[in-house]
Amino acid sequence: MENRTRLLLPLYVLVFCFSSFETYVSIEMDTLYPGQSLSGNQTISSRNGRFELGFFKPGNSTGYYVGIWYKNLNVKTVVWVANRDEPLLDHSVSKLELSEKGSLVLYNQSEIPVWSAEPSSSNTMNSTVAVLEDSGNLVLRNGSSPSVTAWESFDHPTDTWLPGAKLGTSKMSKKGLIYVSWSSPNNPSPGLFSLGLDTNGTGWYHILKNGIRHWTCGSWLQRVSSFSTETVTTNYITMEYVSNKEENYYFYSVTTSSVLVRFLMDVTGKVQQLIWKDGTSDFGFPIPTEVERNSGFYT
Ligand SMILES: *[C@@H]1O[C@H](CO)[C@@H](O)[C@H](O)[C@H]1NC(C)=O
Ligand SMILES: *[C@@H]1O[C@H](CO)[C@@H](O)[C@H](O)[C@H]1NC(C)=O
Ligand SMILES: *[C@@H]1O[C@H](CO)[C@@H](O)[C@H](O)[C@H]1NC(C)=O
Ligand SMILES: *[C@@H]1O[C@H](CO)[C@@H](O)[C@H](O)[C@H]1NC(C)=O
């Protein structure tokens, strides 16, 4: 009798530990709190279940990356990558941690930080949380006053322009929100091609190859509409151009909630608008760049 109790106790403790660990890793959560971390197969998901953040290994690559992908597609479709240049050898001993000071830090297996997101305010924010929003935007914010955003992945894009994110330039710094292709389908390190907006406020966008202008594509809106307007609806999206005191940018929203839309600066130098419909197909509208070239635009 006594023996059995002794045996049961450790078992109970083990089950308890296991179930609390399970709760921590597998519950549908969208938030990391200070001191919490992800490693191995652990992920967080946006509240609407559309996006997931965690470690992934692209194709036949030998390295792991931290990224965001669509959660419920049968093909892993990555929309953002943190450590583009610093692949990890082993995801089970690497760690993405929200520090007590509010930085999101990725440690490799030697516990060396290889990537981090630092909140813009210099305050030490022990109330900072990291949230994967329904839009696929990973946000660091003050947990006590959620309207204050200290860092967001939409400001640090990789190759994919999602609905709600900007393609733009700041008027003060002339710095742009630029989308840079992967090196190859198996390697998210920055590739040859990038998509950006002209700094002259005309709404012209261009593709750079190796940092040198490759195509200038004209205005996004005038390309699809001969009317001079700030908003154009076409191919499942409404595209809008905004020019205010601080910045010029395009952003778009999706007109049909059942489809997933993204723009991709692909590894071959093409910008594509890609659509997932009914979760089964991925068809695209290439953004015609050759046409502008033939019409005598700057190339
Ligand atoms: C992580 O996921 C992979 C692929 O689904 C699986 O093979 C592996 O066993 C999982 N590892 C753990 C520790 O759960
Ligand atoms: C991965 O696949 C690509 C093309 O499919 C190939 O060129 C490359 O050598 C492969 N890399 C490795 C590490 O197997
Ligand atoms: C961890 O990162 C550091 C700095 O990049 C590097 O020198 C070290 O080799 C990495 N460790 C592993 C196991 O990848
Ligand atoms: C976070 O929000 C709380 C409540 O609004 C505020 O008291 C605190 O100063 C904020 N912290 C930072 C670092 O902004």
Ligand SMILES: *[C@@H]1O[C@H](CO)[C@@H](O)[C@H](O)[C@H]1NC(C)=O
């Ligand atoms: C933040 O730090 C302050 C001072 O160290 C402490 O009083 C407060 O309880 C902390 N807040 C949280 C949410 O941990």
Ligand SMILES: *[C@@H]1O[C@H](CO)[C@@H](O)[C@H](O)[C@H]1NC(C)=O
């Ligand atoms: C804006 O930049 C584009 C591409 O460089 C150029 O063709 C266009 O003339 C410029 N517009 C103005 C008003 O400077």
